[in-house]
Amino acid sequence: MAKVDDKNDLCRMNQAKFEPSIWGDFFLSYCNPLAYSDNQRSMEERAEYLKKEVAKLIVNSRTDSLPEKLHLIDVLERLCVDHLFEEEINAVMDEISDADVSDCELHTVALWFYLLLKHRHRVSPDVFLKFRDEDGIFEAEDARDLLSLYNAAHLTTHGEGILDEAISFTKRQLRSLMPKVVEGSLAHDINSALEIPLPRRVRIYEAKYFMSTYEKGASVNEMIMELAKLSYNIMQIHHQQELKIITRLSNLFLLKLCSILINVKNVFYMCLQVVEGSAT
DSSP states (O other), X not given: OOOOSOHXXXXXXXXXXXXXXXXXXXXXXXXXXGGSHHHHHHHHHHHHHHXXXXXXXXXXXXXXXXXXXXXXXXXXXXXXXXXXXXXXXHHHHHXXXXXXXXXXXXXXXXXXXXXXXXXTOOOOGGGGGGGBOTTSOBOOOOHHHHHHHHHHHTTOOTTOHHHHHHHHHXXXXXXXXGGGOOOHHHHHHHHHHHHSOGGGSOHXXXXXHHHHHHHHSTTOOHHXXXXXXXXXXXXXXXXXXXXXXXXXXXXXXXXXXXXXXXXXXXXXXXHHHHHXXXXX
């Protein structure tokens, strides 16, 4: 048996070179000012109270007009608090699934179509036929109508040609309208949609921006706005606490792993010495 001159040749392995985490042990020492027990408890109690009040608001919305119902549900979803009211929202969606939208404007029809599909209701894209002329070209010029249709059309499934046509038409129209749109939030929404359509975005990131625009709007509901902020802050506190635990466990795991690797290395060299001794 040939004698091994370089022991390292036997233990060379392909080693991945991972960059160290930019966070390091940051979360071990970081403490969110809102995370003190009294603050967090009061936030959670306030959030529970607001949840009950907003739930009543959703139930009472059944007497509202279709556009008002759709606007309320859309706001709750874009603020990422809809998961708190699944039962109430589903009841409203079941109720409006058979609504007559033949006399509604494009924005309302598109939002109705969009929300129903998101909630797994069957909706025919033929509801958009009335917005096309005799040549099959969509008749829409308003930026908000176009944006609503653009987002709704991205929930298309294979074979729904009218929605594919709607995407091409609205994308072309929105791009041409961009230099003319002066309203800041609408311009941002159009630009964001052209980059990533609303159904394909990460909702929690989108919610953070939507909070700032919704809060400044004329139709803001203060209860919903406060609940959205509290829910966001409470979720952030929980995630930071989880990251603290994960960081601590990761450090313990690395220490254990290093100890195991050192022991394995020592055993390997002991075996290597035995092999060399028998070879000579």
